[in-house]
Amino acid sequence: MWSLNGKVVVIAEKPKASYKIATALSPNIVRRVSYNIPYYLIRRGNVEIAIVSAAGHLFGLDSDEKGYPIFSYRWRPLYEIDDSAKHTYYYIKIIQEQCSRADYYVNACDYDIEGSVIGYLIIKFFGDVSRAFRAKFSSLTPMEIRESFNNLSRLDYEMIESGLCRHELDWVWGINISRALMDAIKLVTGKNVILSAGRVQTPTLKHVVENNIARNLYVPVPQYTISISIIKDNRVIQLEYCGEPYEKLSDAKKIVDELRDIRYLRVIDIKSESYSYRPPPPFNLGDLQSEGFRIYGFSPYKTQSIAEKLYLDAYISYPRTNSQKLPPTLNYRGILENLGRMPHYSNLVNQLLLETRGVLKPIEGAKEDPAHPAIYPTGVLPRGLSQDEWKIYDLIVRRFLATFSKNAIVNYTKVLFRADTSMGEILFEKNGLEIIDEGWMKYYYFMKPRETVIPRFNIGEKVYISKASIRRIYSRPCDKISKISLLKWMEDSNIGTESTRARIIELLFERNYLKSSGRGIEATDLGFGVIEVLDKFFPELTSVELTRFFEEKLEGIRKGLEKREVVVREARETISKLLEKFNHEKEIIGRLLGIRKGLIQTTNKCRLCNREVYSDNFCTYHYRAFIILKDSYNVWKERENLDWFEYLKKIINLRITGRWVREVAEYVMKRV
Structure with missing residues (x-):
């Protein structure tokens, strides 16, 4: 960059990032403030650099057309189309002023699809894309920022095209289906009601609805197992029954009566095996969100938001990544030595360096990301973290340390007991667990199993039964969906992206389609109603297959295998056919939605709820x-x-x- 002549405008995605970039590029920066927004100037030789900041997206798609279907749209400043984005007016004004006199432009927004789109649109509207470059970095540390600016590349047009296409698909999908639903309900009720549907959010909502239906219709069925305790070394020890549960209470009673008469069990087998467990791979965003929920109960969106703040403060690398691999060029030892300056980690770092003898080779997972490595601590010492921020930072640091450590060795002991009855042999077991070598669990103790010490037994030994009884158990429904299990389902179904999935889940709450229920989530009556309507009349809209199909097309654009205009045209044709079908059923759809929204009172209500009667006075x-x-x-x-x-x-x-x-x-x- 320093070989350029003239003025260069560098565009960062957020104000914090602009400051980090400015201070990394030069110790002699001039800070200017306009409209209460800072930007930075650097001069060296023949180059004048202005580092300005966006505020995330500054442009959005919009159309002046009313009704639906609608397929003509254009990019406009967000403050013109969204009242909540009024603050972006001043960011645009500063950028426009600086770009008007620029000779070159650098997109230094986050190196992902969204960052590529944000920077590209700014340069397209206020600059010249033919004189633009891309800065690529995975952390906001001074060294990495300087390295990226010393190796600027052309604009990443494949990512830009994929990102633009994603916005267009989401817009035409959302605006047309949402307007159709609102038009249907207005036709019947005469009222303007805000409803929304989306390419990714609708299949996601359907998944929750299906889970809720299965759970709400569940009838548990009784089964019977044997609870038994023995005496060993003057201790009462509970054993686990090994067989399948009994379906008849009478069979279980018969076994218990016989066990009480027999009065003892015989040890028939003892197995003791040690297993070696490799360290877990470094975090990608999905894994971090899972652990944040499992350990601390944080929602995926909360974990992602905290991680993004840690990134902007240069404490961790870029978090919106799918990779489970660390780059071999990373200065592992330098990061560890910096972490070791913190009292919280000094002993752990010293132990790790002794254990590895300075040979630092991280474990890797299978998942990759073309843009960014796995999440890692940069070694920049954090200051002023909140309690929740510290928890996420600590997870990342400990996971990073664990990737360099040795395998953990765990020994499992299983003692098998037998009783001979009129119904055949009955088996029980007692399991012990002992950690032989903590290995990586010393650093990432969140996955450390609980040890269970059991007495020493001998094969052939008789042990006396102290208590035998019937234990009634019940079949169980499918697990209630949580925010994290929903995010994992989206990931496994290949819908949405690392950066959008958590936000889509929160959007379903904001739309009043989902609500919290303990640590789980449930669909609201409105959420049920929207899925009932769409599933009945337009199953294509609720299917994962259609959403996944277009996700694969978007990935094809990113790889240079597909063209944006072809994919958008295909989406338009799909939506047009669906809306043509929709219009034939509009009044029925409007009535169903009106009932779910409570705008239409049915005279023929279900005995137990406000839904309309289906049969026998029930919905x-x-x-x-x-x-x-x-x-x-x-x-x-x-x-x-x-x-x-x-x-x-x-x-x-x-x-x-x-x-x-x-x-x-x-x-x-x-x-x-």
Whole structure:
């Protein structure tokens, strides 16, 4: 860059980043403030550099056309189309002023698809893309920033085209389907209601709705297992039953009676094996979000937001990455030595350097990212972190340390016990766990298993039974979806990106389609209604397959295998066909949405909710619950020998009973 002549405008994505870039490029910066926004000037020889900041996206897609379908649009300043973006006016004004006299431009926004689009649009509207360069860096440390500016490249047009296409697809998808839904409800109710649907958010919402339906319709079924305790070395020890649960209570009773008569078990096998566990790979964003939720209960969006702040403060590398690999050019020892200056890590760093004898070779995972390595601490010592920021930073540091460490050795012992009964041999087991060598777990203790010490047994030894009883267990529904499991599902389904998935989940909450339920999430009545309508009339819109198809097209653009205009044209054709079908059902759709929104009162309501009647005075969901409740009684009657009233009482009192099933059971019980 220093070989250029004239004025160079450097565009950073955020104000913090602009300051980091300026101070890395020169110790002699001039700080200017305009409209309460700082920017920085550097002069060296024949080069004058202005480092200015965006505020994230400064432009958005918009159209003056009303109604739908709508496929003509243009990029406009965000402050003109979004009241919440009024502050971006002054950022644009400063950038425009500096770019008006520039000879060259450098896009120094985050090196990802969004950063490429942000910088490109600024240069396109206020500069000249033919005289523009790209700075690529994965951390905001001075050394890496200087290295990137010494090796500027052409604009990354494949990423730009992919990013522009993603915005266009999301816009045409969202604006057309959302307007269609709102038009349908207005046709029936006469009211303007804000509704939205999206290329990624709608399949994501459907996944939650399907999970909720399965859980709400669940009837637990009883099963029976054996609980047994033995005496060893004057200690009472609980054993685990090894067989399949019994389906008949009478069979379980018979076994327990025989065990009480036999009075002892015999040790028939002892196995002790040691396993070597490799260190976990360094974090990518998804793994960090999973651990943030598992350990601290942080939502994916909260973890991502904290990580982005740590990046802007130059404490960690760029967090929005899918990679589980660290670059071999990274100065591992230098980072470790800097971390060792912190009392919190000094002993750990010293131990690691002794353990490795200075040979630092990190473990790698399978996942890669073409733009950025895995997340790592830069070695810049953090200051003034909040408690939650420290927690995420500490996870990243400890995971980084663990990647250089040796394998952990864990020994598992299993003792197998047998009793001979009239129904054959019955097996029980006791498991022990001992950590032989902590290895990497010393550094990343969050994955360290709990040790279980068990007494020493001998094969053939008799052990006396102190207690034998029946343990009633119940089949369980599928797990309730949490924000992190939903994010993982999006990742596995290949919809959305590392940087957008957590935000899409939060958007579903803001739209009142989802709500929190403990550590899980549930769909609201409105969320159910939108999916019911779209799934019934436009299953293509709720399918993961269609969303994934276009995600693969976007990736093809990034790789130079697809053309943006071809992909956008294909999306337009798909949407046009769907909307043509939509218009034939508009009144029915509007009525269904109006009922879900509470704008239309039905005279024929479900006995238990505000939904319209489907059959037998129940809505679709409560009717299905009623059928399942009746069908499941035969199983309960055979296993527990309960009458109908006793069965209903049991179902109502079980916490794992589905909500709609319980509501039906309570209603029926009042009429018994």
